[in-house]
Amino acid sequence: MSEIQFEIDGQQVTATDGMTLLDAAQAEGIYIPTLCHHEKLEPFGACRICIVEVEDRGWTKLVVSCVYPVQNGIIVRTRSEKVDRIRKTIIELLMAHAPDAPQLLEMAKEYGAVPDRYEKDPSFCIHCGLCVRYCAEVTQKHALGFVDRGINKEISFVPEVAAKECPDCKECFPLCPTSYLQAAYVYAQSLSFPTA
Amino acid sequence: MEMDKVDQIIEKYNGEASNLLQIMLDIQSENNWLPKEALARVSEKLSVPLTRIQHIATFYKAFSLVPKGRHKVHICVGTACHVRGATRILDTVEDSTGIKPGETDLDLKFSVETVNCLGCCALGPVMEVDGKIHGKMSPNKTTQALETYE
Ligand code: SF4
Numbered sequence: 001m002s003e004i005q006f007e008i009d010g011q012q013v014t015a016t017d018g019m020t021l022l023d024a025a026q027a028e029g030i031y032i033p034t035l036c037h038h039e040k041l042e043p044f045g046a047c048r049i050c051i052v053e054v055e056d057r058g059w060t061k062l063v064v065s066c067v068y069p070v071q072n073g074i075i076v077r078t079r080s081e082k083v084d085r086i087r088k089t090i091i092e093l094l095m096a097h098a099p100d101a102p103q104l105l106e107m108a109k110e111y112g113a114v115p116d117r118y119e120k121d122p123s124f125c126i127h128c129g130l131c132v133r134y135c136a137e138v139t140q141k142h143a144l145g146f147v148d149r150g151i152n153k154e155i156s157f158v159p160e161v162a163a164k165e166c167p168d169c170k171e172c173f174p175l176c177p178t179s180y181l182q183a184a185y186v187y188a189q190s191l192s193f194p195t196a
Numbered sequence: 197m198e199m200d201k202v203d204q205i206i207e208k209y210n211g212e213a214s215n216l217l218q219i220m221l222d223i224q225s226e227n228n229w230l231p232k233e234a235l236a237r238v239s240e241k242l243s244v245p246l247t248r249i250q251h252i253a254t255f256y257k258a259f260s261l262v263p264k265g266r267h268k269v270h271i272c273v274g275t276a277c278h279v280r281g282a283t284r285i286l287d288t289v290e291d292s293t294g295i296k297p298g299e300t301d302l303d304l305k306f307s308v309e310t311v312n313c314l315g316c317c318a319l320g321p322v323m324e325v326d327g328k329i330h331g332k333m334s335p336n337k338t339t340q341a342l343e344t345y346e
Contacts, residue, residue: 136245145247147254158246 008076021065021076022050032065032078033087033107035094035177036128040138043067046129048090049107053077062086084111092117094126098178101126124180127153131172131181139172141165155184163193197227202234206241213242220252220259229260265300265307267345269293270324273310276317285321286310288335292342305345 002017008030015024020043025032035047045067052065055075062083065076077083088111095104096118108115127146132155135143143165147156157166166185173182205222209215216238223234230253239246253259271289273282290296293306300307314322319331323338330341 132247136247142245142247145245145251147250149255156247156250158250161246 004070004072006074009078015070019070021068024070037066038130041133044129046127053080053083087111088113096121097123098126101178103177124178130175134172134175157188159192197231197234202237211241213244216244224259228264263304265304267306267326269306269308270311272314272322274313277320277322280320282321284335285333285338288338292339
């Protein structure tokens with residue numbers, strides 16, 4: 001495994017080939033905010049909160065650090081005027097869906113996001129995919145998945161599998177940033193697999 | 197849908213998970229829609245979780261998870277057809293079939309959908325049934341055309 005040297009927030013860091021920027025930063029104790037990241041799961045790149053600025057041979061671009069591989073000689077800025085501004089907008093957009101999510105409220109404070117900047121569309125789920133991916137990758141029970149697409153995308157339980165697996169598992173419950181998962185579970189259960 | 201038929205389709209693609217989409221398309225065109233039992237069978241034979249199949253089946257417009265009629269009626273409501281009176285054609289179709297866009301009648305005869313352009317604006321207003329274009333429609337011609345389908 002070859003070593004990769006680059007800079008994050010003015011600090012020289014060494015990482016191994018194949019790591020992501022987020023991995024490297026976390027290994028060095030440099031904080032980058034995340035929502036859809038989970039150490040046990042494959043990188044997903046859904047929430048975009050972990051966006052950072054990368055300077056490569058004089059060119060600056062914005063990348064999503066949880067899915068961007070480390071690279072020799074780049075200069076990474078986890079906070080800058082631009083990163084902060086964009087992160088603020090991402091938080092505001094997510095808050096249109098999940099206005100009361102504790103993690104979002106906290107981030108909103110940090111980045112000065114205005115919770116009701118965008119018209120409310122409380123679908124509550126922010127499509128972080130933590131529940132779906134945890135069920136597929138870690139517990140490998142595949143009790144719930146995404147259905148539909150775009151603005152209609154939502155999580156959906158497969159009743160037969162959920163009835164059998166979920167009551168004794170529920171490991172995904174604490175992962176949901178918005179509590180929508182718990183609500184969706186109760187709803188699906190009462191409709192399609194009521195237990196006495 | 198008979199499970200034998202589903203098995204045959206799966207067999208045709210050697211039961212490979214990489215052919216999942218093609219298998220689903222074949223079931224869709226064979227049966228007009230994807231019954232849950234058929235998808236459960238595919239899931240089992242290909243060792244692909246039902247959640248994944250469910251995601252694909254809801255992602256593409258080509259799939260339907262509810263029964264579809266024998267005849268697919270598409271009413272163009274694009275700009276050109278709209279100004280040429282597509283609403284009246286749609287009203288007529290709704291009256292004579294008894295269903296609205298997105299619905300299928302109880303006898304599984306018709307499924308009605310609106311579309312945004314069929315690419316033959318000069319023929320507007322256009323109604324397409326099972327891929328056949330009926331151009332320059334009037335409410336009268338629409339009723340007559342629908343009556344020719346069994
Ligand atoms: S229900 Fe919660 S955990 Fe699941 S995708 Fe939506 S926000 Fe994420």
